[in-house]
Amino acid sequence: MDWNTYFALRRTRRNYERVFMAPCALVGLGGAGYYFAQQDFDPTPIFGMDQVVVYIAGTVAAGIVGLAMGPVVGNMVFRTANSKAKPLIDRMDNEFFKHIVKNRADPSANSVRNPIPDFYGEKIKSVSEYRAWLRKQREYRRKAQFYVGVD
Template sequence: MSLATFRIAAESIKATAHPPGAPVLNWNSFFSLRTSRRRYSLASSIVSSIAVTGVAFVFLSTQPEMADEVTKLIPMDPVISMGILTFAATFLGWLIGPIFGNTVWKLFHRSRLPEFTVKEKAFFERIRNHRVNPMGASTNNPVPDYYGEKIGSVQGYRRWLRDQRAFNRKREGSYPSGI
C-alpha cells in the first residue's frame, strides 16, 4: 500500500467514523491505550495465576485420593508430583489471565475501541513494512524488536526505525571496519 493510498484510506476512515468536531485518536493516545491494555493483561495474569494456584492447592490438599491418581500419572515422589501439578496450574492461570484482562480493558475503553482497532491495524502494517529480514541475525547482530512490542511512544517508534536501519547496515557490512 503506497503512502498516498494509506492517507486516503485514513482520511476516509476519519470521515466515516467520527462526526465533525469529535476528537480523533492520535498516535500518543494510541500508545498510552496500548500500554494500559498491556498492564491490564499483566495484572490479570498475576491475579489469575494466584487464584488458580490457590484453587489447585486447596483441591489437592483436601482430596487425599488425588495424590494416588497424580502419582499414577507422574511416577515420582508424591510431593514432587503435587509440586509439578501446582506449577502447571500456576502456568495455566498465567496463560488465561490476558483473556480476562483484555476483556475488562475493552469494557472500560468501549468508546475508543473502533478508533483503537483501526490505529492498531495501521501500526502493525507499518511494523510489517519496515521491519528487517531476520536472516542476517547472529549473536553479534541480533534482530532488534522484530514485532515492535517495546514501542511505547512516537519517539520509541522512531528509535525502532533507526534500530531497523542500523541492523540492515550492519548486515550488509556498510559500516567501516573498526566500528
C-alpha cells in the same frame, strides 16, 4: 484517534495485562491447592510417582496456567472498560502492525554480532520511540548488507 493517544491506550492495556497476572496465578494456585487438598491419599502411584509429588506438580502447573491467562483476562477487562474506543484501537493496531511489518529488517542476516532489534515493535511506547525503532531497523539493514558472513 491520534498516535499519541493510541500509544497511551496501548500502554494502559499492557498495564492491565500485567496487573491481572498475579491474581490469576493466585486463583490457579488456590483452586488447584484446594482441589488436591480435598483428595484422599492412596498409596498407589500415579505415573510411577508418589501422589503428593503429582499433586504438587499439578498445583504448580495450575499456577503457571493462571499466570499465562492473566494477560488474556487483563486484555478482556481493558476492552470492556474501553468499549467505546474498541473499534478505533483495533483499527490503529492493524495500521501499526502493518507499519511494523513493512519497516522491520529481514531477520535472515541475524548473528551474534548483529542481533535484530525489537523484531515485533513491542518496546515502542511513543511516536519518538517509533522513529528511533525505524532508525535502528535501517542501521541493522545497513550492517547486514555490508557485513554479511562476518561473525
